[in-house]
Amino acid sequence: MATRITVYEVGPRDGLQNEARVVPVDGKLALIAALVNAGITRIEATSFVSPRWIPALADSAELVERLPVRPGVQYVALVPNGKGLERLLEARRKGAPPPPVDAAIFLSASETHNRKNVNKGIDETFRAFDDVVGPALSAGLRVRGYVSTAWGCPYEGRVDPRRVAEIAERLLGLGCWQVSLGDTTGVGTPNQTREIVDLLSSRARPGSIALHLHDTRGTALANVLAGLDAGITTFDASVGGLGGCPYAPGAAGNLATEDLVYMLQGMGFETGIDLGKLVDAGALAQELVGRKLPGKALQAELATRARAAERAGEASP
Ligand code: HMG
Ligand code: MG
Numbered sequence: 001m002a003t004r005i006t007v008y009e010v011g012p013r014d015g016l017q018n019e020a021r022v023v024p025v026d027g028k029l030a031l032i033a034a035l036v037n038a039g040i041t042r043i044e045a046t047s048f049v050s051p052r053w054i055p056a057l058a059d060s061a062e063l064v065e066r067l068p069v070r071p072g073v074q075y076v077a078l079v080p081n082g083k084g085l086e087r088l089l090e091a092r093r094k095g096a097p098p099p100p101v102d103a104a105i106f107l108s109a110s111e112t113h114n115r116k117n118v119n120k121g122i123d124e125t126f127r128a129f130d131d132v133v134g135p136a137l138s139a140g141l142r143v144r145g146y147v148s149t150a151w152g153c154p155y156e157g158r159v160d161p162r163r164v165a166e167i168a169e170r171l172l173g174l175g176c177w178q179v180s181l182g183d184t185t186g187v188g189t190p191n192q193t194r195e196i197v198d199l200l201s202s203r204a205r206p207g208s209i210a211l212h213l214h215d216t217r218g219t220a221l222a223n224v225l226a227g228l229d230a231g232i233t234t235f236d237a238s239v240g241g242l243g244g245c246p247y248a249p250g251a252a253g254n255l256a257t258e259d260l261v262y263m264l265q266g267m268g269f270e271t272g273i274d275l276g277k278l279v280d281a282g283a284l285a286q287e288l289v290g291r292k293l294p295g296k297a298l299q300a301e302l303a304t305r306a307r308a309a310e311r312a313g314e315a316s317p
Helices: 011-018 025-037 060-065 082-094 111-118 122-129 133-138 161-174 190-201 220-229 257-266 275-289 296-315
Strands: 006-009 042-047 074-078 101-108 143-148 178-183 209-213 234-237
Touching: 006 257, 011 025, 011 042, 011 074, 011 275, 025 042, 025 060, 025 275, 042 060, 060 074, 060 082, 082 101, 082 133, 101 111, 101 122, 101 133, 111 122, 111 143, 122 161, 133 143, 143 161, 161 178, 161 190, 178 190, 178 234, 190 209, 190 220, 209 220, 220 257, 234 257, 257 275, 257 296, 275 296
Parallel strands: 006 042, 006 234, 042 074, 074 101, 101 143, 143 178, 178 209, 209 234
Antiparallel strands: none
């Protein structure tokens, strides 16, 4: 049987948080519906962070209330503190039926990026998680954790993998069911990926580590391969390669979901995703943000479709 790989879609959150054009809530919901239609079952839909810090996701409460509830589809929202969790729980309650939305907490492996991103040091950020993890678990949510700048920090340079492993283990110890290692500014290369994952996987339960790769320098798929070799089975990606981090200068989009799915399917892995329908979602994402997205498989498929439409036009009288 083919190995199943979980593709964890972050476009509506990580992608749209960083777009110059703010997509209205109806557009966000249409994009999420298109992703669900393509067979994606894990979608990071939005953030309950400060709307002053991330204005593009200020509509998170309305979005969560209106999320489509579909069998097997699980959503996630970023939550930085107790206030964020309260807002998420309230929005979930108002949904009819209440949508399944888990929480994700996040911090960086480097002090400077953490301070720029959440206005706190690392230890202080862990203290803020006390108001999130216990109450979220008691309310029946699962909590995912992110370690950003795990391969390198835009302010401090290379990050010691032992530091990454230590923070990831601390998140797992708090009760996170999975920790996603973030290459926030896409600086990682495969040997380093192998080193980080090997260090952790000897200590973490299988499936509890995911990779969240940005493709700033074109190394994201190479890092996926290194991750697959080391036993990773969950990869974060964003439709069309939307994304970045507003508090990490130079961060480009995430690994494009279409590129990831194209490669995984070609290698015989099972994803449960229909690539053609995923391209439809990518085309919609482009329309919503009003720019051509960097995903290569998306652009190749759209070009093929355009040529086929042209030929069909020439053939018809
Ligand atoms: P702060 O300004 O230090 O907050 O921000 P504060 O606790 O001092 O409160 C100041 C005001 O904000 C108060 O309001 C609070 O109520 C309000 P006031 O009394 O002035 O009217 N506030 C909130 N409002 C709504 N929701 C909340 C909330 N919390 C406080 N949750 C804070 C601290 C963490 C809130 C802020 O720094 C923040 O929102 N940062 C988020 C930055 C962010 O979202 N970055 C992008 C996501 S991370 C990422 O992209 C990386 C990742 O993809 C992985 C990777 O690529 O590596 C995950
Ligand atoms: Mg990210």
